[in-house]
Each structure stands twice: as structure tokens, then as C-alpha cells.
Amino acid sequence: xxxxxxxxxxxxxxxxxxxxxxxxxxxxxxxxxxxxxxxxxxxxxxxxxxxxxxxxxxxxxxxxxxxxxxxxxxxxxxxx
Amino acid sequence: xxxxxxxxxxxxxxxxxxxxxxxxxxxxxxxxxxxxxxxxxxxxxxxxxxxxxxxxxxxxxxxxxxxxxxxxxxxxxxxxxxxxxxxxxxxxxxxxxxxxxxxxxxxxxxxxxxxxxxxxxxxxxxxxxxxxxxxxxxxxxxxxxxxxxxxxxxxxxxxxxxxxxxxxxxxxxxxxxxxxxx
Numbered sequence: 001x002x003x004x005x006x007x008x009x010x011x012x013x014x015x016x017x018x019x020x021x022x023x024x025x026x027x028x029x030x031x032x033x034x035x036x037x038x039x040x041x042x043x044x045x046x047x048x049x050x051x052x053x054x055x056x057x058x059x060x061x062x063x064x065x066x067x068x069x070x071x072x073x074x075x076x077x078x079x080x
Numbered sequence: 081x082x083x084x085x086x087x088x089x090x091x092x093x094x095x096x097x098x099x100x101x102x103x104x105x106x107x108x109x110x111x112x113x114x115x116x117x118x119x120x121x122x123x124x125x126x127x128x129x130x131x132x133x134x135x136x137x138x139x140x141x142x143x144x145x146x147x148x149x150x151x152x153x154x155x156x157x158x159x160x161x162x163x164x165x166x167x168x169x170x171x172x173x174x175x176x177x178x179x180x181x182x183x184x185x186x187x188x189x190x191x192x193x194x195x196x197x198x199x200x201x202x203x204x205x206x207x208x209x210x211x212x213x214x215x216x217x218x219x220x221x222x223x224x225x226x227x228x229x230x231x232x233x234x235x236x237x238x239x240x241x242x243x244x245x246x247x248x249x250x251x252x253x254x255x256x257x258x259x260x261x262x
Contacts, residue, residue, distance in 0.1 A: 051102055063118065070122070
């Protein structure tokens with residue numbers, strides 16, 4: 001199916017499994033398809049700005065109501 | 081009396097809710113559908129709260145429930161979605177001459193163009209700050225797959241937003257080809 005798409009997934013994965021925590025860190029930024037740190041930072045910043053707007057949006061009432069109802073509905077071990 | 085475990089769980093759910101909702105909204109362009117998924121996730125989390133291990137990452141647990149909900153819904157609608165993807169892919173490959181347009185595209189619109197699996201990976205890593213290991217567990221795939229998705233997502237965003245043109249030119253086009261095949 002997607003043989004070519006998996007080309008560096010496998011090697012990257014092996015490398016990571018072999019080296020444990022070493023896979024996380026600066027080496028990630030080098031193996032990212034040739035993007036500079038600057039462009040990654042620019043994308044990261046915009047991504048977090050977009051996401052941050054969503055996180056700080058006021059929650060619809062349906063959720064607070066739902067949580068209230070769930071809390072009242074049953075206490076886990078109350079059946080005894 | 082001291083706080084019951086139920087109250088505590090409820091409080092933790094409440095605390096994670098804004099992020100859960102943001103994640104859902106970023107994965108699903110339809111806000112109402114996103115909220116339905118959030119609601120379903122809360123109900124499921126409540127139902128199975130006994131299986132959540134205290135002290136582990138509740139956010140990761142909730143995000144996993146949420147994305148599994150998305151995945152199973154997608155499976156149900158698979159044909160429909162394949163069509164949409166096909167149209168989108170065709171549109172993207174034809175519009176070389178619209179490159180100028182793309183430069184004007186704002187981040188959110190560019191983000192919407194990414195395949196769902198890439199959006200998900202980028203959000204988990206880049207916005208939520210999960211580790212690659214956690215993200216791989218949550219998505220049920222290899223760590224390398226998450227890395228690859230994040231890289232493709234960044235590559236495509238850089239292209240759509242015309243960031244870092246000169247550095248990425250060669251690499252970029254091959255990544256995009258591969259992404260559309262996979």
C-alpha cells in the first residue's frame with residue numbers, strides 16, 4: 001500500500017527504539033526533512049497561537065451541565 | 081468529610097476540558113461535531129473511570145478516547161471521506177499556478193489542508209507538548225510514524241505559508257509527493 005511513504009519511518013523507529021531517550025532532542029530537529037530551526041519555530045509559534053485561542057475559548061454550558069449531572073448520577077462504590 | 085474520588089475525578093475532567101475541546105476543534109472543522117465528540121468522550125471517561133489509573137496522565141487518556149471516537153466515526157464514513165480526500169489531493173496538485181494565493185493563506189487555513197493524521201501528530205507534539213513516545217501510544221502507531229507525520233505536517237505548512245523557501249525547496253517537493261501517496 002504505502003511502501004514508499006514508510007521509507008524513513010522504519011529506520012527512524014529502529015533508531016529511536018535503540019537509543020531510548022536520545023531520539024528526543026536536537027536530533028529530531030535535524031531529521032525533519034531539511035527545515036531550518038527558524039521555520040520550525042515560526043510554525044510552532046503560529047500553531048500554539050491558534051491552539052491557545054481554542055483553549056481559552058469559553059466552554060459551552062452543555063459541558064458544565066454534563067459534568068454536574070455525571071457527578072450527581074452515581075458515586076462509584078455507592079451500591080455496596 | 082474529605083473529597084471523594086468521584087469529586088476529584090470530576091475536577092480533573094473539568095481541568096482538562098478546555099484542552100480536550102481545543103484538540104477536538106482542531107481535528108474537526110465542524111465545531112458542533114467536535115463538541116459532540118467531546119461530550120461522548122466525557123461520558124465514556126466517566127463510565128470507565130475505574131479503569132483510569134490514578135497518577136497517570138489523564139489528559140493523554142482523554143485524548144486517546146477522543147481520537148478513537150474520531151477514528152471509529154471515520155471508519156463508518158470511510159467512502160465519503162476517501163472521496164473528499166481525493167478531491168482535496170487533486171485540488172492541491174493542480175494548483176501550482178495558485179501558489180501566490182497560498183502565500184496569503186493564514187495559518188489556520190493552511191492547517192486545515194493537512195491530512196487528519198498529520199494534524200493530530202503536530203497538535204500532540206507541537207501544541208500540547210506530549211513526548212513522541214506518548215503520542216505514539218495515544219495514536220497506536222510507531223514513534224517513527226509520529227515523527228514522520230510531524231515532519232510532513234511542518235513541511236507542508238512551510239510550503240503553504242511560504243516559510244523558509246530557499247532552504248526547503250528540494251526536500252520539500254519530494255516530501256509532499258510522498259505524503260500524497262501515503
